[in-house]
Amino acid sequence: MKLKKIKVNNEFFSIYFNKGVFMPTATTDFLIKDFLKKNYKIKNKKILDLGCGSGIISIILADKIKNNTFFASDISNKAVMCSKRNFLNFKINGEVKKGNMLKPWSNYKFDYIINDVSGISSSLAKKSKWFKNVPALTGADGTSLTLSVIKNSIKFLKNKGCLYLPLISLSNEKKIIDIAKKYFKKIKIISKNYWFLPVDLEKHTTLLNKLKKKNNINFEYKFGKYVCYTKVLELKKN
Ligand SMILES: C[S@@+](CC[C@H](N)C(=O)[O-])C[C@H]1O[C@@H](n2cnc3c(N)ncnc32)[C@H](O)[C@@H]1O
Numbered sequence: 663m664k665l666k667k668i669k670v671n672n673e674f675f676s677i678y679f680n681k682g683v684f685m686p687t688a689t690t691d692f693l694i695k696d697f698l699k700k701n702y703k704i705k706n707k708k709i710l711d712l713g714c715g716s717g718i719i720s721i722i723l724a725d726k727i728k729n730n731t732f733f734a735s736d737i738s739n740k741a742v743m744c745s746k747r748n749f750l751n752f753k754i755n756g757e758v759k760k761g762n763m764l765k766p767w768s769n770y771k772f773d774y775i776i777n778d779v780s781g782i783s784s785s786l787a788k789k790s791k792w793f794k795n796v797p798a799l800t801g802a803d804g805t806s807l808t809l810s811v812i813k814n815s816i817k818f819l820k821n822k823g824c825l826y827l828p829l830i831s832l833s834n835e836k837k838i839i840d841i842a843k844k845y846f847k848k849i850k851i852i853s854k855n856y857w858f859l860p861v862d863l864e865k866h867t868t869l870l871n872k873l874k875k876k877n878n879i880n881f882e883y884k885f886g887k888y889v890c891y892t893k894v895l896e897l898k899k900n
Contacts, residue, residue, distance in 0.1 A: 663747060670722055671695060677716050678747045680740045682795035684715035688857050689828045689892045690778070694722050696852045696894040697776060697826055705729045710772045710818070712811065713779030715796075717745030717758065724754045732756035735766045737797050763807070764814050775815050775825045779807045782832035783879050785869060791862050803878040804833025812841050812897070819899050829893040831880040848898035859888035 663678045670686050671694050679685070697719075701707075707730045711720045714734035724732055733756050734745050742760040749758055759766035763779065780787060780798035787798035800807050808827060815825050825846070829835055842849050859881065863870070870888065873879040882889045 663744060670718060671698075673722075675718075675721065677718060677721065678744045678751065679716055680744050682738065682740045683744050684741065684792065684796045686715070686718045687792060688855065689830060690718055692853060692855045692892050692894050693776060693778060693826060693828055694719055696896075697723065697774075698726055700852065700896065701774070702727065704773075707731070707773040708733065708771070708820075710734070710767065710770075710775045712764070712775055712777045713807075714745050714758070715741050715778070717748040717754075719776055719778060720745075720754055720756065721748055721752050724752060724756075730755075733759075733767065733770065733772065735759045735761055737762050741796075763810055764818055767818055770818060771820045771823075772818055773820055773823055775811075775819060775823070777808070777811045777815070777825060777827040779811060781805075781808045781828060781830050783873055785873060786832055786863060786866070786879070789863060789866055789869070791860070800833070802873070802876075803837065804830070805837050808833070808838055809841050812838070812845055816845060816899060821900065823899045825897040825899075827895050827897070829895050831890045831892070834878055835880060835893075836877070842895065842897050846897035847900050848896075850896045850898075852894045852896050854891055854893045856889055856891045859890055864888060 663680050665676050711734040714736045720732040745758045783804040784800045787793040
């Protein structure tokens, strides 16, 4: 495990990482920024960081909103080891567990769940540096893990609880929104943020066009670049 200085939410933090642990991306930033925008005054709340990787979302939130408890989990052993070390290092009040999806949290209820489990087309994840040795059994349209979280999180949320998740255009957006509407009372898109596809994925033109044709992903081709986006969704239980 190595300490790395990384920039998240416009600030530098020294975080423990291991090979095979997800390095935060722009989507990490969007989730943090939007969660803080909506919840900057919260206290005494239980917050679940699902698909925690290095634990970065809990680390930044714990620094900005005091007196809350953070719970973090991931299916990857390496990610859990890093998160545990980072929780200790940053003296974060809470606990870290290893496990598939929401399984580690039976009998727990949260005020907020921030879902960041892998959420792009598995065909692209396999080719991407982002997901080198990082689990991403997401299906060709990138939705299988996200849909499972949406369907199951209601019972892990307290009354008035809220689920936050990124909707990445490298997945089937409509499928996710349709299921979210079925399971949650109120749905809000907090932000839509554009970004360019990284160079390592740009070269897979045939695959990108094939996935887009099947509505598995979405992008625009502009300025000689693939333009993608992440929307941040807020789903309220009641
Ligand atoms: C996009 S990364 C996000 C990591 C971290 N939140 C960040 O922003 O750096 C997705 C994470 O989901 C985890 N993951 C993938 N499948 C999972 C599953 N079935 N259950 C729990 N976590 C999973 C991966 O190991 C990875 O750490």
